[in-house]
Amino acid sequence: MWGRNYLLVNVLRSLLFGIFYSVLEVDIPIWNYISTLDYRILYFIIFAIATISTTYLVWGANFFLSMAFEDISYWIIKNQLPFSYAWYYPVFDHIPLDDVIEGILSVVLYAYAYNEYIR
Numbered sequence: 001m002w003g004r005n006y007l008l009v010n011v012l013r014s015l016l017f018g019i020f021y022s023v024l025e026v027d028i029p030i031w032n033y034i035s036t037l038d039y040r041i042l043y044f045i046i047f048a049i050a051t052i053s054t055t056y057l058v059w060g061a062n063f064f065l066s067m068a069f070e071d072i073s074y075w076i077i078k079n080q081l082p083f084s085y086a087w088y089y090p091v092f093d094h095i096p097l098d099d100v101i102e103g104i105l106s107v108v109l110y111a112y113a114y115n116e117y118i119r
Contacts, residue, residue: 010061014051030042068098
């Protein structure tokens with residue numbers, strides 16, 4: 001149905017958005033101006049809209065990959081090791097568990113989309 005470059009373009013788009021948002025988050029800490037709940041809702045809405053795609057599998061993979069890469073880019077830009085700053089961001093030995101789960105989910109969804117639509 002789609003060419004082989006379809007998934008590559010989506011992966012690159014997700015990675016670029018993750019980097020862009022992490023730079024924005026470091027420079028303009030929005031969470032200082034609104035409540036945590038409002039920020040998390042806004043965060044999910046922004047990522048859901050930015051990573052939208054033609055199928056729910058690729059959309060989900062884009063969503064998880066961009067969120068994981070945003071967190072990784074954020075810690076690299078801040079030059080800090082990840083730490084658990086809230087109950088919803090569990091970290092074990094400086095490894096963010098939610099980013100690991102998001103990375104695994106994105107790989108599984110991309111693989112399933114590849115087998116379903118491209119191969």
